[in-house]
Amino acid sequence: MKVRNAFVKGYGVAIPRYRIKDEAIAKNWGSSRGPIEEKAVAGLDEDSTTIAIEASRNALRRAGIDGEKIEVVFFGSESKVYAVKPTATIIAEAIGATPQVSAADFEFACKAGTEAMKCCTAYVSSELADYALAVGADTAQGRPGDELEYTAASGGAAYIFSREPENAIASVDEMYSFTTDTPDFWRRPEQKYPMHGFRFTGEPAYFKHVTMAAIEIMNSMGASPKDFNHVVFHQPNVKFPQNVAEDLGFTKEQIGYGLLSGRIGNTYSGATPVGLANILDHAKPGEKILAVSFGSGAGSDAIAFTVMDGVEKKRDLAPSVESYIARKVYIDYATYLRFRGKIDMGD
Amino acid sequence: MEISRNWRLRYQRYKLEGTKCMDCGNVSFPPRRVCPKCGSENYATKALMPTGEVYSYTLVTSPPEYFESQAPYPVAMVKLDDGPLVSTQLTDVNYDAIRIGMRVEMVTRKLRAYGKNGLIIYGYKFRPEEAKDGN
Numbered sequence: 001m002k003v004r005n006a007f008v009k010g011y012g013v014a015i016p017r018y019r020i021k022d023e024a025i026a027k028n029w030g031s032s033r034g035p036i037e038e039k040a041v042a043g044l045d046e047d048s049t050t051i052a053i054e055a056s057r058n059a060l061r062r063a064g065i066d067g068e069k070i071e072v073v074f075f076g077s078e079s080k081v082y083a084v085k086p087t088a089t090i091i092a093e094a095i096g097a098t099p100q101v102s103a104a105d106f107e108f109a110c111k112a113g114t115e116a117m118k119c120c121t122a123y124v125s126s127e128l129a130d131y132a133l134a135v136g137a138d139t140a141q142g143r144p145g146d147e148l149e150y151t152a153a154s155g156g157a158a159y160i161f162s163r164e165p166e167n168a169i170a171s172v173d174e175m176y177s178f179t180t181d182t183p184d185f186w187r188r189p190e191q192k193y194p195m196h197g198f199r200f201t202g203e204p205a206y207f208k209h210v211t212m213a214a215i216e217i218m219n220s221m222g223a224s225p226k227d228f229n230h231v232v233f234h235q236p237n238v239k240f241p242q243n244v245a246e247d248l249g250f251t252k253e254q255i256g257y258g259l260l261s262g263r264i265g266n267t268y269s270g271a272t273p274v275g276l277a278n279i280l281d282h283a284k285p286g287e288k289i290l291a292v293s294f295g296s297g298a299g300s301d302a303i304a305f306t307v308m309d310g311v312e313k314k315r316d317l318a319p320s321v322e323s324y325i326a327r328k329v330y331i332d333y334a335t336y337l338r339f340r341g342k343i344d345m346g347d
Numbered sequence: 348m349e350i351s352r353n354w355r356l357r358y359q360r361y362k363l364e365g366t367k368c369m370d371c372g373n374v375s376f377p378p379r380r381v382c383p384k385c386g387s388e389n390y391a392t393k394a395l396m397p398t399g400e401v402y403s404y405t406l407v408t409s410p411p412e413y414f415e416s417q418a419p420y421p422v423a424m425v426k427l428d429d430g431p432l433v434s435t436q437l438t439d440v441n442y443d444a445i446r447i448g449m450r451v452e453m454v455t456r457k458l459r460a461y462g463k464n465g466l467i468i469y470g471y472k473f474r475p476e477e478a479k480d481g482n
């Protein structure tokens with residue numbers, strides 16, 4: 001679907017400073033290594049709410065507006081801190097957007113963040129709001145010993161949309177979603193760790209949805225892979241996005257900036273938005289970007305952007321993705337267990 | 348009542364909201380209805396600049412109730428760039444790396460949770476201004 005009059009005015013990320021090497025997790029379970037190098041781990045006082053607030057403040061800095069201008073706050077996550085009580089209200093209050101603001105939390109496994117971005121785009125494009133904030137952030141958990149433990153990571157990104165092209169970072173050009181009922185991954189209420197239907201995780205889930213969303217948005221635009229300078233796919237590991245890129249005909253260069261899972265892990269609702277932020281940290285005006293998320297359950301959002309002149313003076317107004325990745329502190333497996341609440345403190 | 352007390356404090360906790368005396372210009376945090384400097388009751392609320400430097404610090408090893416899970420943790424008096432001294436936890440820093448005069452920035456973090464069923468309280472902490480230059 002073609003999008004008119006919607007622009008990215010600000011973006012920002014937050015990635016916790018702690019890292020654990022896959023090697024340190026693997027050693028604990030008697031194997032040699034995991035599917036990525038290392039992943040970002042939230043500290044004792046961090047959660048999806050604090051990551052979302054930090055990313056939102058960075059997005060506001062780049063947008064150059066006060067929080068009170070924000071009229072919509074949509075938060076996408078699968079690690080909300082309350083089962084009932086919105087995180088979006090905490091974010092809205094922290095940035096000063098309350099009380100004249102529409103706010104809600106979205107859940108769609110790893111694609112809740114891009115769904116929030118789509119809805120914010122719709123709000124500004126349809127003139128229902130001047131400024132809309134979408135945030136995707138997670139502090140995802142894998143059961144100790146489960147394969148997800150190697151990749152489930154913490155981080156997030158925030159995007160501010162508006163109708164004004166002045167000083168915009170990018171235009172939103174096209175959106176497409178591909179969604180089916182597929183039981184590849186789920187978590188019941190009150191359960192700490194998710195379950196996955198192993199036969200569904202690869203082909204019928206990730207690959208089918210990401211591929212269909214990418215093909216359909218390109219069809220709708222009359223475009224092909226060579227028309228994009230950069231592409232980011234959801235990244236539950238490093239292999240899946242590499243394979244889907246190759247199958248679709250994208251090069252290693254095109255996925256270069258967007259693919260961060262090897263160094264920070266899978267930040268779930270944050271994954272595609274953080275990869276997109278790293279592209280914006282590096283892209284030149286006029287370049288075309290394709291972002292394709294994936295959320296289990298299952299669906300993919302594809303969004304196409306064109307980078308605009310504003311990117312060059314806006315990007316230095318908040319910390320880059322690389323600066324967040326660089327300020328890392330390694331922790332061992334015992335510290336990781338404590339940080340992630342996997343030790344029974346008797347409370 | 349804890350819930351309503353925490354709720355009333357949310358502006359200062361989330362946004363470092365203080366007061367500025369409209370007569371002498373003195374900035375107060377926490378907010379003050381009467382200027383401690385000139386006694387004026389003519390004030391405006393103001394979100395303070397989220398930056399400052401470490402004025403003094405120490406390590407808390409015997410924490411109060413609901414803070415146990417984060418101990419040991421450093422606390423500090425931070426001199427805000429807007430003037431007031433604020434008592435705060437430091438985060439994202441090893442105790443050995445803290446120095447008097449160290450530049451710090453405000454972040455919103457989990458202050459405490461009232462057990463597994465209770466509210467989670469968020470508020471300011473300060474961390475080294477490190478994200479900017481990436482070291």
Ligand SMILES: [Zn+2]
Nearest residue numbers: 368371382385
């Ligand atoms: Zn005064």
